[in-house]
Each structure stands twice: as C-alpha cells, then as structure tokens.
Amino acid sequence: MSTVAALIERSNRLGADPRNTNYAGGNTSAKGTGTDPVTGTDVELLWVKGSGGDLGTLAEGGLAVLRLDRLRALVDVYPGVDREDEMVAAFDYCLHGKGGAAPSIDTAMHGLVDAAHVDHLHPDSGIALATAADGEALTKECFGEKVVWVPWRRPGFQLGLDIAAIKAAHPEAIGCVLGGHGITAWGATSEECEANSLWMIRTAESFLAERGSAEPFGALVDGFGPLPEPQRRARAAALAPVVRGLASTDKPQVGHFTDADVVLEFLSRDKLARLAALGTSCPDHFLRTKVRPLVLDLPATAPLEETVARLRELHAAYREDYAAYYAQHATPDSPAMRGADPAIVLIPGVGMFSYGKDAQTARVAAEFYINAINVMRGAEAVSTYAPIEESEKFRIEYWALEEAKLARMPKPKPLATRVALVTGAGSGIGKAIAQRLAAEGACVVVADLNGEAAADVAAEIGGTDVAVPVTVDVTSEEQIAATFEQAVLAFGGVDLVVNNAGLSISKPLLETTAADWDLQHDVMARGSFLVSRQAARVMIDQQLGGDIVYIASKNGVFAGPNNVAYGATKADQAHQVRLLAAELGEHGIRVNGVNPDGVVRGSGIFASGWGAQRAAVYGVPEDELGAFYAKRTLLKREVLPEHVANAVYALTAGQLSHTTGLHIPVDAGVAAAFLR
Structure with missing residues (x-):
C-alpha cells in the first residue's frame, strides 16, 4: 500500500470513532519519498491533513504536501515565539508541486518530529488528563515512561519544536499529552503509529474508569433532574x-x-x-x-x-x-x-x-x-x-x-440562517420551492400529507443538516402544532413559511357537493389559516421577523369555468394575505402571495385527476393541457413549478424587504387575472 493510501485509511479509521477525536479535529501525517516535478529526482515529502476537513472523511485532496528539506530549514530562520505566526505563511514556500490543501497551524509538529508517522488527536480521555489540575503526575501514573507531559503552549511552530525535542530526549516514548489540549503519538510505520494512538486513548479511558469517582459531577440537585x-x-x-x-x-x-x-x-x-x-x-x-x-x-x-x-x-x-x-x-x-x-x-x-x-x-x-x-x-x-x-x-x-x-470562508448564500417550512412539499410546486430555498442556503422542513414523498424530497435535497421531512395533515391543529415542534427542535425556529398544500376538484356549480366544497376549503383556506397562525406564534417569540407566503392562484381573481369551490377558496387565501400583512407587520412579519396559472408538468394536483377534469372543460387532450394554457397567455409560455419557486425566492431573499401584502402573478400574462 502506498504511503498516502495508508495515511488516508489510518485517518479515516481514527476519525470514524468519536472516542478518538472530535469532528474536524486533529491531524495525521506521513513522511516518504516523492518525485520532484522539475528535476525528476527523489525528494523527501510530508503528507499532512490540511487546514479544515475531517479525519473521518479525509481524502487525498485534503492533504497538504510539503518538502521536508525546506520545512526543516525553517528552524534556522525561526524568529522566535513572539513572531511564530509568520511561519504559517512560510509553509507555502515549502509546498511540493501544487501543494494540495492549505497547510494547518500544526504542520510544524508533524514535520519536525523525527518519526515517519505522526497523529495529533483530541480524545476526551486524553484531554481529561490534559486538563486535570495535576495532569503531569496523572499522565506518568497512567502511562509510565511511554508518554511524556508537554506543558500548555498555543499550537504553532514552537510547539512543534517542543515536541520534537521531547521525542529526541525520550527515545522510549511513543507519544505525549499536550497540557490543556490533546495527545500526539508517533511510529515508524502507519500501523505502529495508529496502534500507539489507540493504546494511549484506551489506556486513558481505562485509567479514568478504574481510578475515577462514581459521581464526578457531584450530587443530584432537587428539581433539576430531567423531565419525562x-x-x-x-x-x-x-x-x-x-x-x-x-x-x-x-x-x-x-x-x-x-x-x-x-x-x-x-x-x-x-x-x-x-x-x-x-x-x-x-x-x-x-x-x-x-x-x-x-x-x-x-x-x-x-x-x-x-x-x-x-x-x-x-x-x-x-x-x-x-x-x-x-x-x-x-x-x-x-x-x-x-x-x-x-x-x-x-x-x-x-x-x-x-x-x-x-x-x-x-x-x-x-x-x-x-x-x-x-x-x-x-x-x-x-x-x-x-x-x-x-x-x-x-x-x-x-x-x-x-x-x-x-x-477565507465563502460568502453566505442569500437565505443562509433562514429556516423554511413548506407545506405540500412532497411534489410539484411545493417540491420545487423546497429545493430552491435549500439551494439558496435555507434549512427546509419538507411537510406533506404523504410522508413517504416528503422523506424522498428531503433526501434528494440533502442530509438532516439541510432538510427534514414531516408528515402533516394541514386541516389538523394538533398535527400542525407537532410539525412546528419538529421544525424548531430540528433547526431552532422558523423564519419562512410557504402555504402550498392544496388540491382541486373541477365541477360545475350544480354538480359540486358540499363535501367537495368543504374538502377544498378545509385544506387550503382553513389549512393556510392554521399554518399561518402557528407560524406567527413562533416568529413573534423569536422577534426576528419572518415571511409567510401563500401559493394562491390566478383563479382567486379570475372567474374560470366549472371551478366554484377551488376559485372561492383561492380568493379566501388571497384575502388572508392582505389581512395578515396588516396584522403582523408590527412584528416584522411580511405576508405575500403568488398567483400561478395552471402548472401542469410535475404537479401533484394535475396528476391526481384535476388535469383530466380541466382538459375536459376546455375540450383538449390532457397531454396538451399545458400547451393550451400557454397559448392563452400574453407571453405564450407554459408555467412550470420552478417559475413559482422563483417568485417565492424573490419575495423572501431580501431584495423586497419593504414589500408586504403583495400578490405576484406567475401566469405568463393572463389579462383577465390582472390585479387591480
């Protein structure tokens, strides 16, 4: 196995176990021979985990590669501890070829210690000894002569010199405990170095368990125990x-x-x-x-x-x-x-x-x-x-x-730090909105009646640090409350809510049943009200303002045929926007709406029968319904889910910070639905 491959595998094994080191903490290295890209001659190299990154997921691109002769030559020009920060910039002049990742502050520790392989880790057990008041004595009691105590020193070039000197003075030692900080171990081979690291960590764990008191945090305080x-x-x-x-x-x-x-x-x-x-x-x-x-x-x-x-x-x-x-x-x-x-x-x-x-x-x-x-x-x-x-x-x-x-950190995305909750996000418009908000930096709660669909969308967006799924019936007050509980426990709060959940039943007035009317009003009018009310409670408690967006419809202002229940509930949603904008403005909460035309492609509503119903109303084949809608618009363009998502982003990304109570048409130009 090559030197680099062995280093990567060792790093990944060590980083995979949280007992060995914390996330993104510690670094590992290996020394070996490479080829000078200019002369073609052999040169001694150091491969060391670069700045940032995580041992558990380290890949070759995360290694800094430096020439050992140049790195060691820095000892002769080192200006002293008062100016040791200057040495970090000097590492760039030691890079081999393109150098790989940026060298970290701990590079000197790895390069100056006379060992082919070095691990610097932050195990809880090792830091416990390092932060004990009598840590030096405990280190000797725990490890004997095999591990040496190094008094606290800020990471840097001088710490590298200190550890190199300690290793030279203690040939029997396999590592050291760094006061207040962590551990460093070394070995002649990658296997020996890893074994030495693990021996130090496990020995410290056993020492603490066997030697330690039963209640290190003291007695239980009355009333401070965990609630059920x-x-x-x-x-x-x-x-x-x-x-x-x-x-x-x-x-x-x-x-x-x-x-x-x-x-x-x-x-x-x-x-x-x-x-x-x-x-x-x-x-x-x-x-x-x-x-x-x-x-x-x-x-x-x-x-x-x-x-x-x-x-x-x-x-x-x-x-x-x-x-x-x-x-x-x-x-x-x-x-x-x-x-x-x-x-x-x-x-x-x-x-x-x-x-x-x-x-x-x-x-x-x-x-x-x-x-x-x-x-x-x-x-x-x-x-x-x-x-x-x-x-x-x-x-x-x-x-x-x-x-x-x-x-050096990249500029945050427009919706960074914002937590969005999108209803009906398991398909169609809601899915497109959830995806767009996440792409712009938001954490997203993907809420849908279809829990499996919500889970699929959340998984497509990314891991739980980006999106979490929630199953919810927006007609249920209890389920909505539970949804917001899950949201605030996942991400701390909620800043942006999109009322998108909906359905439609297309029938003439005389064929529309009370059940048809109630179902559509329960999901969209009642559901939007319940979601907005819970959102307002959270946002008012946060005192950070917020956005509530309704995905209404051009049908809220346009009297389409055979559509009385759907059109009426969309008009209800449209007026909720105005009412809530007036009421919540004092809390910095903006309430706006989006009025799409028929979104056929990718729509859960159209796929569930609404498309066939509307196609029959207009006398066109269902597979031509999108084109039919496009032809009747001023721009002659079909409206897609991502176009609605664009409007939600425009309303919430900060450029329209002084806009509330607005409805944005996303209909490619339906003159009959112009707002007045």
Whole structure:
C-alpha cells in the first residue's frame, strides 16, 4: 500500500470513532519519498491533513504536501515565539508541486518530529488528563515512561519544536499529552503509529474508569433532574424560538437541540455552575462553543413565563460579561469583537441548545460541548478540572490566523440562517420551492400529507443538516402544532413559511357537493389559516421577523369555468394575505402571495385527476393541457413549478424587504387575472 493510501485509511479509521477525536479535529501525517516535478529526482515529502476537513472523511485532496528539506530549514530562520505566526505563511514556500490543501497551524509538529508517522488527536480521555489540575503526575501514573507531559503552549511552530525535542530526549516514548489540549503519538510505520494512538486513548479511558469517582459531577440537585420525555420535548419546543431569538441578537443563527443522557446528567448535578463557568479548554472546543455557555439557573418545573423572563436577564448579563472578557484581553491589534451572544445554552431538565451559521455548525457545536462535558467528567473523576487560562483562550479565539481563516470562508448564500417550512412539499410546486430555498442556503422542513414523498424530497435535497421531512395533515391543529415542534427542535425556529398544500376538484356549480366544497376549503383556506397562525406564534417569540407566503392562484381573481369551490377558496387565501400583512407587520412579519396559472408538468394536483377534469372543460387532450394554457397567455409560455419557486425566492431573499401584502402573478400574462 502506498504511503498516502495508508495515511488516508489510518485517518479515516481514527476519525470514524468519536472516542478518538472530535469532528474536524486533529491531524495525521506521513513522511516518504516523492518525485520532484522539475528535476525528476527523489525528494523527501510530508503528507499532512490540511487546514479544515475531517479525519473521518479525509481524502487525498485534503492533504497538504510539503518538502521536508525546506520545512526543516525553517528552524534556522525561526524568529522566535513572539513572531511564530509568520511561519504559517512560510509553509507555502515549502509546498511540493501544487501543494494540495492549505497547510494547518500544526504542520510544524508533524514535520519536525523525527518519526515517519505522526497523529495529533483530541480524545476526551486524553484531554481529561490534559486538563486535570495535576495532569503531569496523572499522565506518568497512567502511562509510565511511554508518554511524556508537554506543558500548555498555543499550537504553532514552537510547539512543534517542543515536541520534537521531547521525542529526541525520550527515545522510549511513543507519544505525549499536550497540557490543556490533546495527545500526539508517533511510529515508524502507519500501523505502529495508529496502534500507539489507540493504546494511549484506551489506556486513558481505562485509567479514568478504574481510578475515577462514581459521581464526578457531584450530587443530584432537587428539581433539576430531567423531565419525562414528552414534557421535556414540549418544553424545549416552547423555549426554542425564544432562545434562538436571544442567540441571534448580533446576527441570525440556526439552532440545534439535544437532550442526550450525558447532557441531562451534567445539567442535574451540583457542580454544573462551577464547571460551566470554567468553560472549555481544547481550542477546537471553545472556538465552536465560545469560552463558556449560558446556563439557566431555574428548575424545569418553573412556570414558562418565569423561565423566559429569567433567560432574557441571563442573556443580557452574558453579553455584558462577554464584552468585559473582550475588553480585558484585547490589544490594539485584536480583531473587532465578533458577537456577544452565547453559542451554547443549557436548560436543566430539558437539554442543550447550540447555535451556528448553519445547521451543521450548530450541531457540531453541540457535539463539541458534549466532548467538553466528557472531558470535565474525566478530569473531575480523578482530580480537579483546570482548563487553560482565559487569556490564552482569548489569544486563540481572536488570533490573527483564526481571523484570516474566517475571512477565507465563502460568502453566505442569500437565505443562509433562514429556516423554511413548506407545506405540500412532497411534489410539484411545493417540491420545487423546497429545493430552491435549500439551494439558496435555507434549512427546509419538507411537510406533506404523504410522508413517504416528503422523506424522498428531503433526501434528494440533502442530509438532516439541510432538510427534514414531516408528515402533516394541514386541516389538523394538533398535527400542525407537532410539525412546528419538529421544525424548531430540528433547526431552532422558523423564519419562512410557504402555504402550498392544496388540491382541486373541477365541477360545475350544480354538480359540486358540499363535501367537495368543504374538502377544498378545509385544506387550503382553513389549512393556510392554521399554518399561518402557528407560524406567527413562533416568529413573534423569536422577534426576528419572518415571511409567510401563500401559493394562491390566478383563479382567486379570475372567474374560470366549472371551478366554484377551488376559485372561492383561492380568493379566501388571497384575502388572508392582505389581512395578515396588516396584522403582523408590527412584528416584522411580511405576508405575500403568488398567483400561478395552471402548472401542469410535475404537479401533484394535475396528476391526481384535476388535469383530466380541466382538459375536459376546455375540450383538449390532457397531454396538451399545458400547451393550451400557454397559448392563452400574453407571453405564450407554459408555467412550470420552478417559475413559482422563483417568485417565492424573490419575495423572501431580501431584495423586497419593504414589500408586504403583495400578490405576484406567475401566469405568463393572463389579462383577465390582472390585479387591480
């Protein structure tokens, strides 16, 4: 097996097990021989995981490739720890060929250590020892002479020199524990390096389990134990929009909720306040979770109004504390404060909310805080948790290199951070809308009466960080409430709702039954009302404004033949737009509508019999109905689902920020349906 292939397989195996390292955390490397692309001669190379990426999914394109002779030559020009950040730019001059991925800050560690293979990982067990008050002594007790303690030092060139020197001075060692940070292991072969990494991790796990106390987080606090699951989830759903609104004070955020057992246990114990205040230690952790979480200090049984009021008080205090933290440690060269809102909010008895620029970032923040909980448990089990100093956290959080990394991030898409809920999204117009909103950066709840169709559409859009399916009958208040509960627990809240669910029965007046009338009004008029009412409740709690869009119809203003029930319910929807726009404007909620002409291709309504009925009314073959509709328009064009989706996007992407109560025709020009 080639050097690179073995490195990739080792990385993927290590990264696949969360006990070994956190998502996107750690890096691996291998040294070997390659060919100089200019001279054709052999040259010693270093392949190392580049900046960003994840070990579990690492591929060859995620490796940085550097010439070892040039990398090692940097030692002779190293200007000292006060200027070590300059060395990151110097790595670019060490690249081999096109160089692959951008080299990370840990490149020096891998290149300078005299071993063919090196792993740097962030296992919870290893960080527990690294953050224990007597971590050096515990490391020796746990590993003997095989593993050496390295005092805390910020990642960089000097840390690479330190580890290289320690390995040279301790030939019997297979790795080291980095104070406050993680572990590094090495080996002569890829197999030996991986075995050494796993031996360190499993040995630390066994040590903590055998040596540790039974209740590292202290005694159970009366009233702070977890609520039964149904009440817990209901409480979380009630709080989610409020908490998301608070966490989005500086800039909008997507949320994630978890009530994993490890979280609920931590929140129920008497050491919670002390440990949470100490914050996380590993840089990978606090860069995603901030230095500390916001912790509610009320039991889950407190009245909801009291809890909300207390959360608002704590949030205001959190922002003041964060601003003070920034002011205390910032220098004239520090980047501007990025935001004072919490990334992690802990609610005893309920669970943890986490926030980020998208659903994946929010979910990963939660995973990192769970890592931190495990680290605290291990450290407290055998010692006292003692993370790195707050000043060191600030140096990393507001590091110029971190700022440059953030500046390289791609520009967010127009609907980034927005959570959309689309009814009738299992086919046709609703499916096209869901797909377009997701493509523009939104998280999408795909809601449909046909749960299988909703699941298929959500799967086509992407994973659960992008889209989730929900089965719902929009005529049911209970099901609509449950749908919004699922939405806010999946993504933190809801910002954009599209009332698209519908059906149609085409009959003359005398053949239209009361059941025909009731069914269409229940689904579209009543259903839109119920969905909009629940959406407004969530949006008002969030205090972030929002959009409600009705997919009405040109038939709401145009008297088409043999269509009394459908046309009347569409007129009902059209006036709901105006009524709700007038009522919800004070909350920053905009309500608009889209009036399509008949959308034949891809339409669930037309495929279910409506197409045949309308074709019979107009005396044309069903397969020519779309062309018939196109011919009667001013533009002579057929309306497709994606055209309606375009209108929804135009209404919600921000360019029409001062527009509400509007109906946009998407009918290729039906003069009889012109709005007056």
